Amino acid sequence: VLIAYQGESGAFSEAAAAQFDPQATAVACPSFEDVFRSVETSKTTCGILPIENSIGGTIHRNYDLMLEHDLKIVGEVELPVVHNLVALPGTRLEQVRQVISHPQALAQCDRFLRQLHDIEIIATYDTAGSAKLITERNLPDVAAIASERAASIFGLDVLQKSIQDFADNVTRFLIVTRPAAVVDLLGSARLKPFGKDKTTVVFTLPNTPGSLFRALSAFALRSIDVTKVESRPLPGRPWEYLFYLDVGAGDDDQRCRRALIDLAEFAPTLKTLGSYPSAVTVRKGAAAAGAASSGSVA
Amino acid sequence: VLIAYQGESGAFSEAAAAQFDPQATAVACPSFEDVFRSVETSKTTCGILPIENSIGGTIHRNYDLMLEHDLKIVGEVELPVVHNLVALPGTRLEQVRQVISHPQALAQCDRFLRQLHDIEIIATYDTAGSAKLITERNLPDVAAIASERAASIFGLDVLQKSIQDFADNVTRFLIVTRPAAVVDLLGSARLKPFGKDKTTVVFTLPNTPGSLFRALSAFALRSIDVTKVESRPLPGRPWEYLFYLDVGAGDDDQRCRRALIDLAEFAPTLKTLGSYPSAVTVRKGAAAAGAASSGSVA
Numbered sequence: 001v002l003i004a005y006q007g008e009s010g011a012f013s014e015a016a017a018a019q020f021d022p023q024a025t026a027v028a029c030p031s032f033e034d035v036f037r038s039v040e041t042s043k044t045t046c047g048i049l050p051i052e053n054s055i056g057g058t059i060h061r062n063y064d065l066m067l068e069h070d071l072k073i074v075g076e077v078e079l080p081v082v083h084n085l086v087a088l089p090g091t092r093l094e095q096v097r098q099v100i101s102h103p104q105a106l107a108q109c110d111r112f113l114r115q116l117h118d119i120e121i122i123a124t125y126d127t128a129g130s131a132k133l134i135t136e137r138n139l140p141d142v143a144a145i146a147s148e149r150a151a152s153i154f155g156l157d158v159l160q161k162s163i164q165d166f167a168d169n170v171t172r173f174l175i176v177t178r179p180a181a182v183v184d185l186l187g188s189a190r191l192k193p194f195g196k197d198k199t200t201v202v203f204t205l206p207n208t209p210g211s212l213f214r215a216l217s218a219f220a221l222r223s224i225d226v227t228k229v230e231s232r233p234l235p236g237r238p239w240e241y242l243f244y245l246d247v248g249a250g251d252d253d254q255r256c257r258r259a260l261i262d263l264a265e266f267a268p269t270l271k272t273l274g275s276y277p278s279a280v281t282v283r284k285g286a287a288a289a290g291a292a293s294s295g296s297v298a
Numbered sequence: 299v300l301i302a303y304q305g306e307s308g309a310f311s312e313a314a315a316a317q318f319d320p321q322a323t324a325v326a327c328p329s330f331e332d333v334f335r336s337v338e339t340s341k342t343t344c345g346i347l348p349i350e351n352s353i354g355g356t357i358h359r360n361y362d363l364m365l366e367h368d369l370k371i372v373g374e375v376e377l378p379v380v381h382n383l384v385a386l387p388g389t390r391l392e393q394v395r396q397v398i399s400h401p402q403a404l405a406q407c408d409r410f411l412r413q414l415h416d417i418e419i420i421a422t423y424d425t426a427g428s429a430k431l432i433t434e435r436n437l438p439d440v441a442a443i444a445s446e447r448a449a450s451i452f453g454l455d456v457l458q459k460s461i462q463d464f465a466d467n468v469t470r471f472l473i474v475t476r477p478a479a480v481v482d483l484l485g486s487a488r489l490k491p492f493g494k495d496k497t498t499v500v501f502t503l504p505n506t507p508g509s510l511f512r513a514l515s516a517f518a519l520r521s522i523d524v525t526k527v528e529s530r531p532l533p534g535r536p537w538e539y540l541f542y543l544d545v546g547a548g549d550d551d552q553r554c555r556r557a558l559i560d561l562a563e564f565a566p567t568l569k570t571l572g573s574y575p576s577a578v579t580v581r582k583g584a585a586a587a588g589a590a591s592s593g594s595v596a
Contacts, residue, residue, distance in 0.1 A: 054536035057358055078536075103401060103421065123401065123421035166534035209523035209546070216511040225507035227537075229527060236464035238352035238376075239525075248507070 003175075004029050004038040004047040010128035010150030016079045016173040017048045021190055031125065032062060036069045039177060046074065046177040046185060053081070054170045056107040058230055062174070063244055066202070066273055073200055073274025074185045075175035078283070082169070083109050085160040086131055086151040087143040093159050098122055100130040101145035109145055112163040131156055172279065186276065194277035194285050196250025198227070201260065203243055203267040204234070211266070212243065218262040219247050222255040244273075251275035301473075302327050302336040302345040308426035308448030314377045314471040315346045319488055329423065330360055334367045337475060344372065344475040344483060351379070352468045354405040356528055361542055364474070364500070364571055371498055371572025372483045373473035376581070380467070381407050383458040384429055384449040385441040391457050396420055398428040399443035407443055410461040429454055470577065484574065492575035492583050494548025496525070499558065501541055501565040502532065509564070510541065516560040517545050520553040542571075549573035 001024040005013035008028060017026040027044050029035045035047040049062045066073075083105055087096065099106075099113060100122045106113065113121055124130045130144035135154040143159060144150075151158050177185055185191060205211040219226050225248035231241040249256040251272060264270045277285075299322040303311035306326060315324040325342050327333045333345040347360045364371075381403055385394065397404075397411060398420045404411065411419055422428045428442035433452040441457060442448075449456055475483055483489060503509040517524050523546035529539040547554035549570060562568045575583075 052531075054531050055533055057531050060355055121421075123419075168534045168536060170536040172537075209521065210518045212524060212527065213511070213514045213518035216514060220508045220511035223507065226510060229510065229529060231527060233350075233352050233355050235353055236466045238466060238468045239470075 001025070001046070002027050002044040004035045004044040006030070006032050006035050006049070007126035008128035008132050008150070010131065010147055010153040011126055012079060012081055012147060012171060013048050013050060013173065014128075015147070015149070016050075016077045016171070019079060020048065020075060020077045020173075020175055032065055036065055036071060036176075039071055040069065042178070045181065046175050047071070048077070049174050049176060050104070050171050051076075051174050052172045052228075053104055053108060054168065055164065055166055056104045059104060060230075060232060063202075063230060063232055066176070067242070067271075070179065071176040072179050072182045073174050073276055074177050074182055075191060075276045075282070076198070076279040077173045077175070078279040079171050079173065080169065081108070081164065081171050082147065082162050083127075083145050083164045084148055084151060084158045085112075085143050085163055086134075086146050086156040087159050088134060088138070088140055089155070089157045091140055091143070091157070091159065093143075095141055096143045096159070097141040098139075099143050099145065100124045100133065102126050102130070105145045108164045108169060111165045112160075128153070174274075175276075176274070182274075191277055191282075194281050196252055196275045196277060197248065197281055198278040199247050199249060199251050199256055199275040200273040201245050201247070201263070201270060202273055203245075203263065203270040204240070205243065205267055207240060214266065215243065215245075215263055218259040219245075222259050224249045224255055224259055248278075299323070299344070300325050300342040302333045302342040304328070304330050304333050304347070305424035306426035306430050306448070308429065308445055308451040309424055310377060310379055310445060310469060311346050311348060311471065312426075313445070313447070314348075314375045314469070317377060318346065318373060318375045318471075318473055330363055334363055334369060334474075337369055338367065340476070343479065344473050345369070346375070347472050347474060348402070348469050349374075349472050350470045350526075351402055351406060352466065353462065353464055354402045357402060358528075358530060360472070361500075361528060361530055365540070365569075368477065369474040370477050370480045371472050371574055372475050372480055373489060373574045373580070374496070374577040375471045375473070376577040377469050377471065378467065379406070379462065379469050380445070380460050381425075381443050381462045382446055382449060382456045383410075383441050383461055384432075384444050384454040385457050386432060386436070386438055387453070387455045389438055389441070389455070389457065391441075393439055394441045394457070395439040396437075397441050397443065398422045398431065400425050400428070403443045406462045406467060409463045410458075426451070472572075473574075474572070480572075489575055489580075492579050494550055494573045494575060495546065495579055496576040497545050497547060497549050497554055497573040498571040499543050499545070499561070499568060500571055501543075501561065501568040502538070503541065503565055505538060512564065513541065513543075513561055516557040517543075520557050522547045522553055522557055546576075 128150035228246040426448035526544040528542040
């Protein structure tokens with residue numbers, strides 16, 4: 001199994017790929033679009049994409065890309081994220097003139113960055129890539145926000161540990177694959193035991209009062225939990241939106257199937273992006289299996 | 299009337315302030331937080347904040363700041379936004395090695411930027427400030443994304459006009475003031491004719507299935523339109539959210555008052571951020587000169 005991820009070796013996405021499947025090989029891609037392309041052209045089995053962080057919020061770009069491409073979600077992973085300020089060995093905090101990292105990492109360390117003075121904050125394409133840049137160009141007055149693992153891979157020192165605004169910082173990643181490969185992946189030894197208990201859909205709504213309420217009613221009146229609602233602007237049509245919904249039921253569940261038929265009745269467009277075991281279910285299952293195999297009882 | 303805005307002279311926020319009140323004086327502030335502080339300390343009458351763009355989506359930072367500070371929304375403005383690539387006179391597009399601008403402007407020109415090769419994209423604090431930087435530091439290989447007005451103020455040439463991804467690009471701004479000044483501003487000659495027909499609230503919900511549906515029902519069952527739903531993570535509490543709602547009724551409307559009481563019954567926290575005439579109402583009112591006020595509500 002080859003898993004495409006965005007970033008350099010040492011990226012959080014690479015760690016998430018290892019958490020999803022410890023036996024898989026993670027394949028670095030320069031951009032999120034390259035992750036999609038790598039999976040579409042069968043160079044890799046699946047891709048891993050950060051979709052939401054518990055401090056910074058949703059990574060909207062990946063919602064936009066899910067719509068532009070025709071991949072399906074087959075799983076998700078939740079990864080605890082610890083950010084560090086890293087720089088060339090010997091650099092002191094007072095010397096730092098620039099901090100570089102991915103915009104989400106910058107957002108998650110906003111409080112820390114606001115305490116610094118006369119420092120330029122520069123957005124880059126990824127966290128580990130920022131660490132790599134400092135080493136490659138030998139930049140003594142630049143620090144990056146990255147993982148400890150990225151620092152060690154690129155020979156940098158950690159100037160300050162755990163600089164994110166809140167200790168409890170988690171990023172949720174989606175595993176995406178070609179429609180033709182969905183059955184194989186969901187049927188794999190890794191995912192099969194868990195079954196599908198989460199479904200992600202995207203739809204538009206008629207621009208009439210109460211339409212979002214009616215959309216949610218399709219699920220609420222069937223006792224299906226809506227775990228996330230996200231809206232994105234419809235480009236070129238001010239104040240009209242696409243809605244993304246995560247619901248707590250698999251699309252093989254009769255209630256969920258009926259809710260989707262109900263929704264399709266009045267949503268001008270509706271697309272199911274995937275139905276898969278939730279990260280929470282997989283984590284609990286893995287913990288139970290671990291406990292069983294080690295003979296301990298929780 | 300003094301209106302605080304974030305950015306340099308030539309910023310889109312400055313143009314929005316002029317649209318809100320042509321007689322007012324716009325006061326430049328370095329950051330959004332400084333806008334809040336300027337209003338809180340009575341240095342300015344009110345502040346103007348971009349909250350949503352029809353291509354880039356919501357400016358989440360300002361939702362977060364609305365919650366940290368105790369200002370009230372008294373109005374909104376919609377401003378058409380045209381972005382241009384601007385540089386020092388004589389610079390040709392092929393010479394440009396860096397493009398600098400605000401992350402939202404970069405997002406709104408994403409397609410244009412992706413066509414460029416070997417160019418570093420750098421996020422800065424504002425569009426007009428990026429234009430100013432190029433002039434001040436005399437940077438021949440750097441271009442900024444900014445308004446035509448910013449280019450002319452800082453003596454730059456427009457390399458390429460209207461580079462945003464979609465022609466129909468609109469930013470919505472909120473006007474905020476101290477709670478004690480709300481009555482004065484809403485009673486001013488400028489706003490009084492329109493009455494309040496929009497209310498923004500923020501709330502948390504119990505982490506139980508169907509709670510968002512129940513929250514929306516408070517409005518839907520009273521035929522009050524929900525024009526926007528936005529969720530933001532509760533920092534340090536993964537996958538719990540704050541919800542921001544714009545609804546199509548003033549808080550002096552009996553239905554809206556009752557909906558808010560209903561919502562408060564089961565929302566652990568609920569705060570009304572403001573009730574005000576919508577930008578659409580004000581625009582229509584301004585267009586239909588001489589139309590009688592129908593804005594006084596019981």
